[in-house]
Each structure stands twice: as structure tokens, then as C-alpha cells.
Amino acid sequence: MNSQMRDPVTSAFAGPAVVGRLAPSPTGALHLGNARSFLLAWLSVRSRGGRLVLRVEDLDHPKVKPGAADAAIQDLRWLGLDWDEGPDCGGPSAPYVQSERRAYYRAALDGLLSEGLAYPCVCSRRDVADAQSAPHGRDPHTLAYSGTCRGRFRDWAAAAAVLPPPRIPVWRFKTNPGLSVFDDAVLGRRSLDLAAEVGDFAFARDPDGAGYMLACVVDDAAMGVTEVLRGDDLVDATHCQIALQAALGLPRPAYAHVPLVVAEDGRRLAKRHGDTRLSTLREAGISSRRVVGLLAWWSGLAPFGAECSPEDLLDGFSLKRVPRAPAVLDGRAKSLLREAFP
Ligand code: GLU
Secondary structure, X not given: OOOOOEOOOOOOXXXXXXXXXXXXXXXXXXXXXXXXXXXXXXXXXHOOOOEEEEOEOOOOHHHOOOOHHHHHHHHHHHHOOOOOEEOOOEOOOOOOEHHHOHHHHHHHHHHHHHOOOEEEEOOOHHHHHHOOOOOOOOOOOOOOEOOOOOOOOOOHHHHHOOOXXXXXXXXXXXXXXXXXXXEEOOOEEEEEEHHHHOEOOEEEOOOOOOOHHHHHHHHHXXXXXXXXXXXXXXXXXXXXXXXXXXXXXXXXXXXXXXXXEEEOOOOEOOHHHOOOEHHXXXXXXXXXXXXXXXXXXXXXXXXXXXXXXXXXXXXXXXXXXXXXXXXXXXXHHHHOOOOOOO
């Protein structure tokens, strides 16, 4: 259907199909911070009549918790979000659980290896730090990798052989000098010299390439995703993902990164700031309409104290209304959750 045709059922003009995704990691329960990003991802797509995919990102082995994927699905449904494809409802790109998609990541890894664009690395964090001539990286915790293991090992097995178990190598991508640039729907133009600031980035700690960075790129393409909306802690990861897309000949979706929810100390929400898990709020007797109202107030979409469903927010939704500053779990916000923050 081209952009000038009317949909025969709704008689609305149908633009190019927007496809978004909700990609929870079952490493813990959904809390207010994740919930806000998921609500905005849903609104952005549904307000334009688009389709949504739910994908479970369960490759982070040590941190994945049994039952957390089902709990995330339950929490998202409780909030009032829905999707057209996912592990609970199937769809043309099944399976929707990353641990069941390893063959796709292996194929992508083989593609990178055949082009000489990936190599296994055995450096520890300490090795990476020691190889720095000067403090580097945009974030003091992020160290640019100097490429010590480039060309060092024939293959993964050769690299693994020099490490004492249980340590295993990591796959790195060979970056090229030059600016990586993309236009973010919330943050505007973003640019980063990936080679200088990050270096050859790690994309999977797994022999078959089954790690977040590569899997995300492979799955976004395989599932036809045209828009990625997520927390702004992943802005730098986007530059890495764009580099992988270019190397693999995959299309680049549009990106939107929204500020995280932070506590009054300015730090991202953590246990010490109180229990903001959706399951806890629900068990305390707080309605999903009140929670969605809080998320909407934080996002410039509803007045303070509103109670609403995600659908109530569709009319007039625009990412332009979302403040660029982080949402803060302050006294006012907590007063809306008084049963959980007495
Ligand atoms: N699975 C990630 C999370 O739950 C999101 C990654 C992404 O959206 O690309 O934080």
C-alpha cells in the first residue's frame, strides 16, 4: 500500500507502516523507569496506527531470572499495553525469545567474520585500563579499547584456550575512524567518533555471537522494526548498533531515546530509592490508571494526579511533548503512590 491509499477498513490514510518493539530483559521485575519507556514506545507507535512486537531479551545469562519474562508480560498487560506479535501470541517472525534465536546470531557473526570485521578478545577490564595512554571515553566507567587482540587469535577456540575457566573471550567489532551520526527523535542530532571514544566495541560474550548488541541489530531487522524507542542510557549503544547494521547490510530504524526516571539524588532508580516494581504497586492496591497517570505526568502528557489508560493518551500524543530532563521520583510523585510510599 503506498502512502496515498486509504485503508479499506478504517478509511484512514495509511502511511508507511511503523513497527516498534517492546524489548524487556527478564533480569528483574519491571519498575516505574522501564514502564515509562515502554509506555512511550507504545504511544509513539500506536498513535500512528503502527504495529508492535514484544521481544524477550534473555541473553544476559547470569542475570536472567526464572519467571521474569512471564512477569514482565503480565506487568505490561496490567499497565494496558498490547502488541501484535510476541512469545504469548506468535507472529511471522517467531520465535520472539532471543535464547531461541541463536542460529540467526551465528549467521550474522559468520558474515562479520568472513569480512574480517570481528575478532575474539581475551582482555580483562584491567588489561583495557592498563592499555590506555590517557583517561579516555565519554563516561569515566567506559574505557576505549585499544585493539590489543586485533589479529591475535585464529578463532574463538584459540582465544578461549588462553583463558582460565570460567573466563571466556568476547567478540569485538573492528571500528573505523570517523564520526558516527544519527538523528534522534528526542535528543536531536547525535554524533560520536566510535573508534576514538569507544574503540573496537564488544558485541557478544558467546561463541555463537548470542549477545545483546548483535542480537538487537539482527532481531530489529528480522522483525521489520522501523522505530526503536528506549531509555537514553543506550544512546552510545546505538552508535555501535548502527555500525553493525552497516557491516551486515541491514536497514537502520529511526531512534528515539527518552530520559530515564531518576531518584531525588539524580541517580537512576535503584532498590535503595524504594520499591517501585509494578508488581509491588499493584499488590499495594494502586490502580494501573494511577500509575499510567504518573508516567504521563512525568512525560508532559497529563496533569498531575490524572488517572488514565494508555489509550486515553493517544489523542494528540507527540514525542515533542516529552521533557528532555529526567523524570524525578520526588515527594510529589511519591504522594501519588502513597500506599507504597507511606
Ligand atoms: N532489553 C533492554 C532493556 O530491557 C532494552 C534494549 C533495547 O531496547 O534495545 O533494558
